[in-house]
Amino acid sequence: MPRKVDKVYQLTRGQMTMSMNKENLFNLYRKEPLKYIGKTLYQQKWAAKSETRTYHGDHIREKQFKKVLFDSNLKSYSQLDSSLKGDNTPTPITLQTFATIEKRLEIAVFRSMFASSVRQARQFILGGEVKVNGVTIKHPSFPLKQGDVFSVNPEKVLYALGKSKPGLDKSIKLTNEIIGAWNNYVSKARSNPKLFHEMKQNQPPSFDVIQNMEINENKSNNQTNSEITMKQLQKNxxxxxxxxxxxxxxxxxxxxxxxxxxxxxxxxxxxxxxxxxxxxxxxxxxxxxxxxxxxxxxxxxxxxxxxxxxxxxxxxxxxxxxxxxxxxxxxxxxxxxxxxxLTGKFYNEKLVNNLKYTPKLNKEEVSEDESLAKVDFKFLNNLYGRKDPNRSYFTPWYPKPFIAPFAILPSHIEISFDTCHAVYLRDPIARPGHSEVISPLPEHVHDRTYMWYARKGMA
Amino acid sequence: MKRNLSTTTRLLRFNRRATMDKANLTKEMKQWLGPKNILGDYVKNPYFYPNQNNKPNYIQTQKKIYGRDSTINPFPLNQYTKTNYIISEDLKDKILEDATNLHPQEIAHKYGINLQRIEAIIKLKSIEKDFKVKDELVEDLKRFSTVMKNYFPLFNHQTVDNLTEIPTKRINDRFLTIEENEPFGPVDAAKILKLEPAETTLKSLTEFNLEDHQKKQQALEDKKVSVVYGKKREGEKSVFRFTQKDVGTFGHRYGASRRDRKKDRAIGFDSLGKMIYLHPNN
Structure with missing residues (x-):
């Protein structure tokens, strides 16, 4: 089993890995291009190799990579359309150095966003959660071929890409905090209804896009519903x-x-x-x-x-x-x-009276029997994140924080999110101005990496 | 005199140490993540939630990078990496409908989508038809798929694939793009494909060398194996059989390295997904 990632160490090193955690995102944000000033060619190649290998399969041993995976013949693309001959956009061919590791099952599972890191993808594979063409494969290094269909257990995908489920104690604590915040809000609103109304009207839109989407959906549903009832009433x-x-x-x-x-x-x-x-x-x-x-x-x-x-x-x-x-x-x-x-658009003093104080949960009672927790808000009807306590992820499902900058739809894999299945179309290739091998590092770093591995006696 | 082994300049070494300071970095990271709300979410951070308008929120750097489209290029330093365009459900349904009477190649041409992708879509749609999950997962899985589908940029008529590409295995192409009026003959073709001219190939095929033929025939006859049976003695269960073999083509020579003892043995997988070693005798 490859060694565990030390996140603080990763932070001090400042190098990216194939993972969707927030430390890695910060590394990506503050990443500066590799500097070559004052470095000999050997030092440049060494630094470049070290950077690229940290991202491209740092769990694969160097010997294994050099002997088995590295191929000095890089794959390119041929253009049959002669009208496109004049296009002088360069082809990032050296990014193909790591095309050979993309066909490994673990990497493909990570690339299709069924796991939040390569290490997690390996865990899923070793746990027998991944199938290739309907057969359970327990080898993370399984080489995928063109047209292979692979799938991951949907529950594991929801776990990997979902918010982490809070423990019972933590959930009770957070739910009580929500109740406390609500009661605070009610008392404020009751003491100054006019200010409360203005605050509600001038509330900035939330960053929580998913919640916003659901609110809008409900609104439009309600609107059509009330229109239907109106027409029905008039008809009668x-x-x-x-x-x-x-x-x-x-x-x-x-x-x-x-x-x-x-x-x-x-x-x-x-x-x-x-x-x-x-x-x-x-x-x-x-x-x-x-x-x-x-x-x-x-x-x-x-x-x-x-x-x-x-x-x-x-x-x-x-x-x-x-x-x-x-x-x-x-x-x-x-x-x-x-x-x-239009209810709510105009100031109505009576509206404040609809707001009711909610008693906090009894921690001892609830921690013995989870079903005793009574939460009844518009936005929360259960213990925070534990609607279905039997699931391993936050319920109802909510996306994992900070997955947005890492979610990249690959060109060499076709994914079906509805079924957690994917098809490996072909090995990734490079074409003018585009590399199907996904890498955060620039071409000049890959150039030096290729030079490092392609030197005499290495491969 | 003190010997300095490192060729890195002192200034560079100092800078590196400063940027690798653990306490500073964690502090900087906390600042960058922003404040937490009562539930522990970094709600003020623009990357905390994935966008839902088919415009991905990829990382933005303080300095604007020329030529980078941050809705397509996920990484600031590498503009060659681009996210693919997701195909909407409506278009997928259309493709599926066309698949009943059109060849995948025709569909690929119709919509400007790669042939392999068209075939994969048809395959995945057929899987989707018979797909079943536990009832407890249905709602969550639907939420997951809508969030993912609303995140990636949508495929449209401006983002069509180039259908005239052919993947090759070498860095030096076997294919050459030429203009229609460019002269190109069989000799040029032979040069590119690194083949001998057809003339020499034909010559070697038509000429019949009697001596060579006889030699080959003789070699085949010599190869015939002869079997010698041993005498069956009293109390023996079986008859010993001796076969003629050439030294070096049979068995293992003492001390010679063997393939099955090497560390990088070629591996494969059988139909049940079990790993097997390929070429056990080599």
């Missing part, structure tokens, strides 16, 4: 339904007044119109008042010459008022929906 409103409701409401009270029809709103005198209809029917003791069934109401609206003249007149009158009422109902629902959408 007919003159029959309004008339039925007016009679039912009117029948409930002995002496109907404007107030009882407040449901229909006060705009355009809707409530007084309702009262007018009810009184009109009540005064002649109409059959609808005693029996407001759907059938009778439908019968009432049927136009026919057979009906009595007074009945026809009444129908016409009520119909015209109902038409107006229907329009005002449509408008009322639309406004209601709009207000609902």
């Amino acid at each position: 409103i007919t003159r029959e339904s309004i008339l039925k409701e007016i009679i039912l409401i009117g029948n409930k009270s002995k002496e109907p007044t404007i107030e009882i029809f407040e449901k229909f709103g006060t705009k355009n005198n809707s409530n007084s119109k309702c009262l007018q209809i009810y009184q009109q029917l009540k005064s002649i003791n109409h059959y609808l008042v005693t029996e407001p069934t759907n059938e009778k109401i439908e019968q009432f609206f049927v136009k026919s010459e057979e009906k009595e003249h007074s009945e026809q007149l009444l129908q016409r009158q009520i119909n015209s008022i109902l038409r107006e009422l229907k329009n005002s109902e449509y408008e009322r629902i639309r406004i209601l929906h709009q207000e609902d959408k």
Whole structure:
């Protein structure tokens, strides 16, 4: 087994490795190009070799690399299209020095982002989590051929690329800190609701892109949902339904007044119109008042010459008022929906009262039985990072910190993230202006490395 | 007089020591990572979260580097390393649809994607069809794949591959790019391929040398092995058989090095994924 990486040592050396940790990222950030001033050619080659070998397979012994892996014949690319002959972009051919190690299974697993470092990829392979063409391979040095399909156990991939799962004690502590911060927020908001509202409106957008994405998704879902309900409500409103409701409401009270029809709103005198209809029917003791069934109401609206003249007149009158009422109902629902959408945009003193203090978790009780933890926030419904305590990673899954600068989609491997499978297309090659061998080091360093290994008697 | 063994100048040595100071470095790193929130996340660091708009947030250096596109080049010092463009699910579905009636080569030409990549996409899509994971993992795996897919730059009509490339194994090409009106004959071709002219090859094929032929025939006849059976004596289970062999082509000479004792023996893998040594007799 290769030696363990000492991160502080790596920091003082200032050389990058194939790993996604934050120390390595800092090394990448502060990396300065190799200086050759005052160095003999031998020193230059030595320094270059040391830099490149730290990144390209530092777990492979030097003897092994020299004897087995290094090949002085580097692979290049041929251009068949003669129209591209004039393109004078140089081909970084010396970067091919390390093309031979890219075909090793461990490196390919790391390159396809199924492990966060080469050492972790080796662990997965030795643990039997990696398959090549459906066969479990336990040899990290397995050489991949063109067209090989390899896969890693999805649970391990989620573990490697996910945030680390907090232990129970730590999770309880962090959850309690979140609760404490929330209670602090509530007390501040209650003491000064106006300031709280302004703070909420002027809150800068979070850097947490994933959380933002989910919030936006929920928002758009809610919007479409409320639009659908609005349309449904409007569809249900007919003159029959309004008339039925007016009679039912009117029948409930002995002496109907404007107030009882407040449901229909006060705009355009809707409530007084309702009262007018009810009184009109009540005064002649109409059959609808005693029996407001759907059938009778439908019968009432049927136009026919057979009906009595007074009945026809009444129908016409009520119909015209109902038409107006229907329009005002449509408008009322639309406004209601709009207000609902804008909730929170306008200052509302009552909103503060919705915020409730949350009691902290009992550490002793929860550490004995995890399921006793009761957390009920919009943003957190479980112990922090332990939604499913049986998983080995932070649940719900969250990307590992600082993977962004290291995530590089390789050109020689086609990856399916949905299935954690990948196809090794071919050995990486170099073409004008592009090297498929991924390396943080510049070409002049690789030139000297190649010179180091290709010298007489070495290979 | 004190002998100075190191050829490195004193100034360089001093600088190196200063930059390798452990305490300074950890302090600098903490500063660069920025403040932690109550959960221990470096929320103010621009590299803590991966971007989700198909524009990767690769590391930015203080000095701007000429010619570097930080959404494509992940490393500031090496502009030859570029991230590949991810193929969107819609395009993958289109490719899969075309695969029912078109040859992969035609699809490659249609979309400007490498043939090997097209074949891999079709293969991976077929794997995806029958893929099953534990129910507990489904949601997390979906979250993982969307985060990864939203991170890399998208493949579009401006980023098509060059389909006229052919990989070769040598540094000196066997292929030559020439203009249409450039004169190029069989002799030029033979030079590039390092072959003898066809004339000499044909001559050697047509000429028949009787003496050579007889010699070869004789050698083959001499090679025939003769077997001598031993006499079976009382109490013996089997008959001894002696075969004629040439010294040096059979068995191991005492003291000679053998392949199976060497450290860098050629290895291979059998169909069950078990490692085996190749050429055990060599």
